[in-house]
Amino acid sequence: MYSYHNNIDGEFDIGIIGGGASGIFSSIVAKDESDLSVAVFESEDRILKKVLKTGNGKCNLTNKDLCLSNFYGNPLILKSVFSKCPQSLTLNIFKNLGIRVVFDENGKCFPASYQASSIVDGLRFGASKRGVKIYAETEIVKIEKKDEKFLLRADNRYNFLCSKVIFSTGGLAGLKKKEENFFRVLKDLNVNIIKPFPTLVQLRLVETDPFKSMEGCKWECGVILNVDGKNTLVENGEILFTNYGISGNAILNISREAVKNLNENKKVKILIDLLPEMTDVEIKDELTFRIKRFGDYDLEFLFNGWINKRIGVIFLKSLGFNMNDKINVLTEKDVEKIINNIHSFTFTVANHNGFLNAQVMAGGVSVDDVDFETLQHKRIKGLYFAGEILDIDGKSGGYNLQWAWSSGYVSAFYAVKSF
Ligand SMILES: Cc1cc2nc3c(=O)[nH]c(=O)nc-3n(C[C@H](O)[C@H](O)[C@H](O)COP(=O)(O)OP(=O)(O)OC[C@H]3O[C@@H](n4cnc5c(N)ncnc54)[C@H](O)[C@@H]3O)c2cc1C
Structure with missing residues (x-):
């Protein structure tokens, strides 16, 4: 489908595929924890487009009650991830990005401005001020292992060489994309995918x-x-x-x-x-x-x-x-x-009402293939996962974003630690 050339257009310690909630949060954590070079590759013309739509434009970024019964998926991976990045740490990171939060009477947490755009700007400026390189309109269509590194090939024919990769492409919710196209990059790597279906629909x-x-x-x-x-x-x-x-x-x-x-x-x-x-x-x-x-x-x-x-x-x-x-x-x-x-x-x-109108995708990368401590793929060393692409989802009320933040934190923390 794509014709490839072999020039390398950028080389980074950590390459993050997907500039959404988990990916951008990861990039900030990676920069706070190290002075490694970090790049985010985003297929859309701007990062964090979905976050702008969350909570009816107000962004319900987490919930007071983070009891595991509000989530679907393996409770052991949930426990592990939330123990490493609990809500308090998440909100502290947001505080340092200039976000004050408020909780409503149902326990839903919002930025005090009640504007999702505040979260987007906090993350966007936070990443760029820390020196994260953002490539928009750059859809990664193939990942090849090159010695110990990953060669990421983009649809715009750019190639990037990255020592570690965080895969944070989100899910099919809100997209018109066909399932086989969405998962092609992972299927080529023989990553196990649990059949996805729309939820919060x-x-x-x-x-x-x-x-x-x-x-x-x-x-x-x-x-x-x-x-x-x-x-x-x-x-x-x-x-x-x-x-x-x-x-x-x-x-x-x-x-x-x-x-x-x-x-x-x-x-x-x-x-x-x-x-x-x-x-x-x-x-x-x-x-x-x-x-x-x-x-x-x-x-x-x-x-x-x-x-x-x-x-x-x-x-x-x-x-x-x-x-x-x-x-x-x-x-x-x-x-x-x-x-x-x-x-x-x-x-x-x-x-x-289908994926196009759903808020979240259930299914995705099988957590059986992923180390619960680090979110690294068990077989493909150096490949980490974060966010909705993993076979974890939550109820409505801020749970899906909390999963994106916490899994983004854990993947970045251990990707950095592996150097
Ligand atoms: C309308 C709506 C409202 C919602 N409201 C809430 C809410 O209030 N609270 C809540 O907790 N959750 C909410 N959610 C769910 C929440 O937005 C998601 O669970 C969360 O954004 C997932 O984060 P993520 O980083 O995994 O994926 P995303 O935020 O979707 O980011 C993934 C990014 O990867 C990019 N990408 C995909 N494939 C590639 C590729 N091959 N190469 C490069 N880039 C790629 C995408 O363009 C996207 O920008 C809502 C969802 C929708 C649709």
Whole structure:
């Protein structure tokens, strides 16, 4: 596909492939820990483009609760990496890059400016002030071993010779790229790849009318994932109905299991608990009060001021109630029917919104091939990994970036130490 020449256009101690969150963080750590020469090769015209989009432009860079249950992947590598670069060290490095942080009531951490661009600028200036050489529009398309070093070949026909390489190309999320092209460089090196799939992704629903009229409605609720008739996962949080299906934090957090099971051709449903905080007795009391107090009102008023109105109406319609009726038509049996279904308003998942709309890639480089202490490939000495390219991912809430920072730190620390 590419024609190569054999000139060397740059020689570096450490070459970092991918100028994203983990790669740029790595470059800063490598410079803080040594006076080695460090270069970053980035395929896009600018580094850190994805970080600019994180947290809806505010960058949720970590989370107060770093419990391992918020991550997917081998807990031993997670433990090892977080013990070497815990959150306190990460935030200290950011402090030295001029970033003050704040935590919101859910434990999510943001730059105090609430601007992702502050994180991008802190990292960008931090790297360039330390003398990291950045090559933008330089996609590495081939890695060859040359004696003890690595020859990196770029699509723009530049060649770079690097003693150590940190591979931090992120994942397929947000990209149009084909899987085989994305992983080609690694496949050529016989690196084991766990089949990737999108996670933190919106779900498409089978249901159309009248459910479509809930488009734009948000609701804090419980979400239960049901696979082949069994409830497998519960998440509490916000849902958002959209023109294609359903999104929101709670949905993003169950999307990993949903996508995995869809890929295995299982039947995936979502049960929405519209009132997770209320017991059946409390709901019955409230309904009984409303039937007495508002009996002559239209049925669409039943959940007014209690549940999002449009969601409440569609829920009642889904149970076969007629919105032209008055509230006092409801019998005791009807009240039972409402209570029996209010914790499991059910939707069938047809599909997901694909890598292009996903926030994160699950799968990637098998951690079995990687030394947990150093993040160095076990067979290919001198090749390190960081970030989402590894088969580790996290829930929504700052976990994926914390993994990028911490794994970026560890890979750089041990790459430097190996000289
Ligand atoms: C819309 C959106 C919002 C998000 N919000 C959050 C959030 O608020 N909090 C959170 O924790 N996580 C969030 N994430 C996830 C988070 O951004 C990623 O997990 C994180 O950026 C991964 O860091 P990384 O360094 O592994 O990859 P990236 O940051 O994706 O960087 C990889 C870089 O490598 C470059 N590259 C790829 N291949 C090559 C190659 N062959 N040669 C040269 N360069 C290459 C890419 O262009 C890219 O710049 C969000 C993701 C998206 C898409």
